[in-house]
Amino acid sequence: MSENIVKEVEEIIEQKREAFFQVSDQIWETPEIRYEEKQSFQCSADFMEEQGFQVERGVANIPTAFTASFGNGGPVIAILGEYDALPGLSQKAGVTEHDPVETNGPGHGCGHNLLGVGSMSAAVAVKEYLEKNNLEGTIRYYGCPAEESGYAKTYMVKAGLFDDVAASFSWHPHYSNSLFHGPSLAVIHSTFTFKGVSSHAAASPELGRSALDAVELMNVGANFLREHMIDEARVHYAITNTGGMSPNVVQRDAEVSYFVRAPHAEQARVLFKRLVKIAEGAALMTETSMDYQIEGACSNLVQNATLDKLLHKNMKALESPHFSEEELELSRKYYQTLNEDDVAFAASLVGKEKAEELAARPLIHEVSPYREAPEYAKGAGSTDVGAVSWVTPTAQLTAATWSFGTPFHTWQVVSQGKTSYAKKGMLYAGKAIASTVIDVLQHPEVLEDAVKELRDREAGPENYVSLLPENQNLPSMLRK
Numbered sequence: 001m002s003e004n005i006v007k008e009v010e011e012i013i014e015q016k017r018e019a020f021f022q023v024s025d026q027i028w029e030t031p032e033i034r035y036e037e038k039q040s041f042q043c044s045a046d047f048m049e050e051q052g053f054q055v056e057r058g059v060a061n062i063p064t065a066f067t068a069s070f071g072n073g074g075p076v077i078a079i080l081g082e083y084d085a086l087p088g089l090s091q092k093a094g095v096t097e098h099d100p101v102e103t104n105g106p107g108h109g110c111g112h113n114l115l116g117v118g119s120m121s122a123a124v125a126v127k128e129y130l131e132k133n134n135l136e137g138t139i140r141y142y143g144c145p146a147e148e149s150g151y152a153k154t155y156m157v158k159a160g161l162f163d164d165v166a167a168s169f170s171w172h173p174h175y176s177n178s179l180f181h182g183p184s185l186a187v188i189h190s191t192f193t194f195k196g197v198s199s200h201a202a203a204s205p206e207l208g209r210s211a212l213d214a215v216e217l218m219n220v221g222a223n224f225l226r227e228h229m230i231d232e233a234r235v236h237y238a239i240t241n242t243g244g245m246s247p248n249v250v251q252r253d254a255e256v257s258y259f260v261r262a263p264h265a266e267q268a269r270v271l272f273k274r275l276v277k278i279a280e281g282a283a284l285m286t287e288t289s290m291d292y293q294i295e296g297a298c299s300n301l302v303q304n305a306t307l308d309k310l311l312h313k314n315m316k317a318l319e320s321p322h323f324s325e326e327e328l329e330l331s332r333k334y335y336q337t338l339n340e341d342d343v344a345f346a347a348s349l350v351g352k353e354k355a356e357e358l359a360a361r362p363l364i365h366e367v368s369p370y371r372e373a374p375e376y377a378k379g380a381g382s383t384d385v386g387a388v389s390w391v392t393p394t395a396q397l398t399a400a401t402w403s404f405g406t407p408f409h410t411w412q413v414v415s416q417g418k419t420s421y422a423k424k425g426m427l428y429a430g431k432a433i434a435s436t437v438i439d440v441l442q443h444p445e446v447l448e449d450a451v452k453e454l455r456d457r458e459a460g461p462e463n464y465v466s467l468l469p470e471n472q473n474l475p476s477m478l479r480k
């Protein structure tokens with residue numbers, strides 16, 4: 001049964017490959033950063049409409065978010081896609097040295113042009129399969145903007161967009177074909193603003209109340225906090241307003257931006273409360289006033305082994321991409337641009353012997369073995385898929401789209417975003433997701449098991465508490 005699904009899905013996606021490539025290239029060519037993805041949003045939403053989906057634009061009151069649904073009853077399965085780029089990463093396609101299209105312009109440094117289209121290809125394949133075989137089920141593609149420090153999915157969950165969803169799937173470009181189930185850290189991103197009184201720093205310093213002093217004292221407090229927090233937590237900050245360039249004016253306004261991360265959402269919430277007390281203390285010490293604004297947040301990713309196992313089975317059943325000598329030659333050139341640290345880091349993940357083999361042939365064909373997600377791992381970041389994974393069973397994969405060792409958020413990612421091998425990986429991800437979605441639609445007992453597992457992990461919709469303040473339904477940059 002499953003083998004037939006895989007074959008049919010492969011055929012459907014291969015038939016439309018040129019159309020998918022065109023959309024992916026188009027999104028690559030118009031890189032737009034978080035919440036400004038107007039063209040990428042429109043191009044994606046239009047494409048899904050042309051494919052026969054019912055498209056709803058501007059969902060969750062986010063202008064660049066949309067859903068595209070097709071179905072005739074049955075459980076609703078979500079497939080998540082993204083299309084935001086990163087600032088400052090502009091780079092020419094296919095050029096193996098740093099060479100921006102536009103100095104300091106944005107670029108697809110996380111491969112979200114591939115991510116969005118790979119997921120759309122999965123949704124399209126499921127739709128055609130359901131139609132062809134006259135089956136019940138509803139497929140819904142989620143056009144999710146602002147993954148990069150925008151946390152759009154947390155807002156989309158809060159708006160109730162996943163309330164009727166039975167399971168969710170997504171993927172991310174990478175250099176390996178693996179499950180992508182974390183661990184990822186919960187994060188709260190907040191801005192602390194201090195207001196004081198300016199004065200002449202020499203003539204009348206006693207009249208001044210320095211907001212910059214408050215920021216500095218807050219940071220000192222936060223640095224002392226490190227000794228009394230769990231090892232796995234992370235706290236980092238950037239001073240986003242120093243209050244001016246002039247030492248002889250007591251700084252009236254200053255602002256500092258903080259990320260608080262921890263393996264579990266509740267740990268992040270507790271730690272953040274302590275950080276707020278430190279900010280209050282800094283304001284008290286300096287006789288300034290303090291206000292803070294949560295910019296965004298996301299919960300940790302909750303693994304669902306039930307769905308992961310099914311996804312992994314389909315990843316193995318599919319033909320994962322083979323690469324031509326030409327493609328390998330190009331990927332070797334990218335590998336050679338990596339610095340020593342990047343090479344060492346990549347080698348630490350696969351072992352010395354494998355790393356040597358991959359240095360000569362840096363495009364990975366095989367599928368990594370199945371493994372459970374550890375509770376915590378060094379080097380984990382955060383993803384806003386975390387919020388989704390709390391309210392519906394969620395599974396994701398990575399597909400090899402880049403040369404071995406290519407680090408995220410680099411010009412090398414941007415440069416490889418239009419290569420033939422990146423596109424092979426993109427379609428492979430789409431096929432793996434589509435096959436798994438069709439599998440779960442035909443086996444409702446799998447969905448039941450997946451939901452039970454989510455509850456057993458103490459996650460699930462009943463236990464989900466958004467890390468966003470209750471009255472905050474839109475990211476601050478959309479409220480301004």
Ligand SMILES: [Zn+2]
Pocket residue numbers: 110111112147172
């Ligand atoms: Zn990304």
